[in-house]
Amino acid sequence: MDTLNYEVLAKSGYNGYILKNAPEKVLQFGEGNFLRAFVDYWFDLANEKADWNGKCVLVQPIAPGLAKMINEQEGLYTLYLRGSENGRKVDDKRVISSVSRCLNPYEEEGFKQMMDVAASDDLEIIVSNTTEAGIVYDPACKLEDVPASSFPGKLTQVLYHRYKAGKKGIIMLACELIDNNGKELLKCVNQYIDQWGLDDGFRKYVNEDCTFCGSLVDRIVPGRIRDPKEVAELEQKHGYADPLLDVGEVFGVWVIEGDTKLNDVLPFRKAGLESRVFVTPDMSPYKKRKVRILNGAHTGFVLGAYLAGFDIVRDCMHDATVLGYMNKMLLDEVVPILPLDQDDCKKFAAAVQDRFNNPFVNHELMSISLNSTSKWRARNMPSFLEYVGKNGKLPTCLTMSFAAYIAFYSNDVQELTDKGLVCKRAKGNEYTVSDDRWVLEFYNEHKNDDVPTLVHAVMTNEQMWGQDLTKVPGFEEATVKNLTNIRENGALAAYASCL
Structure with missing residues (x-):
């Protein structure tokens, strides 16, 4: 059985929404089941419903990860949203095409590619979900590390490279399950600016030109299907193998904390998703x-x-x-x-x-x-x-x-x-x-x-x-x-x- 990619998908007879080529507008730290069943799903809907025309570049937050597998599948994967809605059993399949590729910054080429995306004119948004332990300041990190070991350290490297390239500020959407996730992340970045002796212009860029938003994410994501019999049945039904197949519940809400003007910048309201993905001044x-x-x-x-x-x-x-x-x-x-x-x-x-x-x-x-x-x-x-x-x-x-x-x-x-x-x-x-x-x-x-x-x-x-x-x-x-x-x-x- 052939593994999913664009050519295999076309041969399978899949007739759902697919977007093959688009500018890379999102840099996403994290490539696990949750982000792929949640964040990348919402961006996929924005492409379909609002013609957002954007792709997400994923970054492995730790050295062992899914980059090789994601790239072999050209960013494609199958998502099942399963559960009960208004008392009705739901089992919806969608092939997600909002992901372009995945980078491993622990390899020299992957780090260089991450910095190339950082300096891109297309980049608008950075998203993260690096677990509750991800937003921590580690004073052992250095600017010249390839890459910094902590996520806030990597983010500071990315933003500094973008600033030096003279590119506009980004919107940062933190999804980690900690209180005040956006504010805590910004605090860590400012600590690295102090520790690494970076210039005041960069400090102004981070704190004024970039927009750090906290967010509340709500979707239960069991992830992979573990029953080999069901996996085999789905492969026959799909006409392809997909080791990246993901499963989440039907319910999903993403509350983003920030200026409500961001509702006009982010693609979700235009896509008709405002009841499920929205910006509010206070998410408490x-x-x-x-x-x-x-x-x-x-x-x-x-x-x-x-x-x-x-x-x-x-x-x-x-x-x-x-x-x-x-x-x-x-x-x-x-x-x-x-x-x-x-x-x-x-x-x-x-x-x-x-x-x-x-x-x-x-x-x-x-x-x-x-x-x-x-x-x-x-x-x-x-x-x-x-x-x-x-x-x-x-x-x-x-x-x-x-x-x-x-x-x-x-x-x-x-x-x-x-x-x-x-x-x-x-x-x-x-x-x-x-x-x-x-x-x-x-x-x-x-x-x-x-x-x-x-x-x-x-x-x-x-x-x-x-x-x-x-x-x-x-x-x-x-x-x-x-x-x-x-x-x-x-x-x-x-x-x-x-x-």
Whole structure:
């Protein structure tokens, strides 16, 4: 079976949108599954819907990477967007042609090619997703390195070369999953300007002529298809082999923080994508929406659902009690206190149900349970406290979620091992709670406490919550009642009591 390239694609009879030749307008640091299923997908749509006529040059952020494979396929790859949308199963295929090539800057020729792109008149945008560890300042980097080891170091080299070539400033779109990603990246570049003694003209160029934007990315990307049988079936169906085939969920939103004038510069609004890719002066409300609704839903129902006998997220969406509990928590307790358009938040919450019901992804509850102490504090506690402050009463489901958290960490504790705290659920199987060591040691020390003693110890542990939660009126009493209910009647019955 021939491997995908333009000639092979033409022979395969593919009749979707393809753009073979166009100016290279984007330099993208990162060539992994996420960026190819997300950023390069949006640029591909911009080519089709807005006649943007642009290509993305990818750069390997680390030495081992996909450059050779991407170049052998002339930048082409197959993308499947799979999931559930408005309750309907979706399995859409698209061949992405927005990528021209991939460079390996750890080879001398690849570094030279990266600098040639940097000095190009066509270049308009730089994109990055170099993992959470990517935006770090490493003082060991030098201007003359080929290349600098850190991503901000490489970016400073690229921008300095562009500045020396007398080319206009670029738009920088940082996609790393850290707070203030654009501002942190700019801060690192300024540190290299100081360390390397670069001139004030360049400092002005970086801080005034270039536009550094933070962004919030939201799409689950499982990546490759791992079942060899399905891979073989798709190759027969496509008429080509594609080792770069990528898989993402249908849902996707890219919120870019910056001056809204950028909506006229970037191609997404013209392509009719403004509900999914847009620029806003402040993305913090959208981040809050994602953390409180999507991530908060996970942490809010998963721990009790696991104790009730469920193992994957999708199955929870098919149970009337768990689904009803999650929806009541989101629609009655979380959405009403968010500082965004309520209809938009309700649509986002409805999309969460679709995303959790993805028929193609077996998302295990135990994988979501990792570090649930810090997760409940970051994702659920702000909604809980704001609801209490606004309404003067406890939110029923969020209050229950706290009891379910304690139950998960204390359910028939067996032992504390190097891997975590071993507990047992009603099904009879053991499970291992993973969290910071001091958290696990705390629960192990309190494993023989009665319910009121345990609840009081947890709620007064300010290292966990940053405050004494017993000071929230009625919260301790309600948690004792809820935890007793979970232990005596099971988590599913406890969730049902909230409805």
